[in-house]
Amino acid sequence: NAGVTQTPKFRILKIGQSMTLQCTQDMNHNYMYWYRQDPGMGLKLIYYSVGAGITDKGEVPNGYNVSRSTTEDFPLRLELAAPSQTSVYFCASVGGGSYNEQFFGPGTRLTVL
Amino acid sequence: GENVEQHPSTLSVQEGDSAVIKCTYSDSASNYFPWYKQELGKRPQLIIDIRSNVGEKKDQRIAVTLNKTAKHFSLHITETQPEDSAVYFCAASYADGLTFGKGTHLIIQP
Numbered sequence: 185n186a187g188v189t190q191t192p193k194f195r196i197l198k199i200g201q202s203m204t205l206q207c208t209q210d211m212n213h214n215y216m217y218w219y220r221q222d223p224g225m226g227l228k229l230i231y232y233s234v235g236a237g238i239t240d241k242g243e244v245p246n247g248y249n250v251s252r253s254t255t256e257d258f259p260l261r262l263e264l265a266a267p268s269q270t271s272v273y274f275c276a277s278v279g280g281g282s283y284n285e286q287f288f289g290p291g292t293r294l295t296v297l
Numbered sequence: 298g299e300n301v302e303q304h305p306s307t308l309s310v311q312e313g314d315s316a317v318i319k320c321t322y323s324d325s326a327s328n329y330f331p332w333y334k335q336e337l338g339k340r341p342q343l344i345i346d347i348r349s350n351v352g353e354k355k356d357q358r359i360a361v362t363l364n365k366t367a368k369h370f371s372l373h374i375t376e377t378q379p380e381d382s383a384v385y386f387c388a389a390s391y392a393d394g395l396t397f398g399k400g401t402h403l404i405i406q407p
Contacts, residue, residue: 215394225400274340274341282391285331285346286331288342289340
């Protein structure tokens with residue numbers, strides 16, 4: 185199993201541009217999450233999904249959108265990028281219920297200039 | 298919702314000494330408490346976890362204790378080594394996921 189994969193690894197955006205961060209897991213996990221981690225800080229939950237077709241907001245959803253059309257994929261969309269969205273973005277997944285280990289992807293480092 | 302407090306934010310110990318990181322949580326319904334280690338530039342990875350029906354769990358030099366009455370849990374690392382240098386996050390479960398603490402930067406002094 186590849187586990188949780190994310191693309192791209194790095195990206196530089198100009199203010200106002202849009203992009204989609206990709207996340208895929210091959211473990212048939214129902215729960216998937218998007219976090220952002222600012223330098224030297226902890227993990228903040230952006231959006232999450234408890235299964236295909238179901239998404240919900242986390243702590244910091246403004247400026248982002250998600251969709252979950254399949255169990256495997258959970259893309260994160262940034263519309264009108266702003267410097268405040270400069271961060272490292274981690275995707276994670278959990279199988280067998282939320283009370284289990286979250287497996288993290290390798291992260292996407294995004295810079296908005 | 299769940300609130301998780303983690304202390305200290307930075308911990309510096311001599312190589313070979315022990316390190317203890319403490320967390321408190323607010324939701325009495327939480328029943329799963331993992332600890333993650335994050336090395337610089339890497340993803341968080343689970344190092345140990347504990348469930349509410351257990352008071353203590355040990356894995357070689359790492360142990361976690363849980364006091365459900367007081368709503369706190371701790372990570373203990375004994376005989377620290379240079380490779381233990383990292384940021385450690387505690388977390389507590391809620392209905393749909395985990396709430397993370399803000400992290401502890403553990404520095405191992407040679």
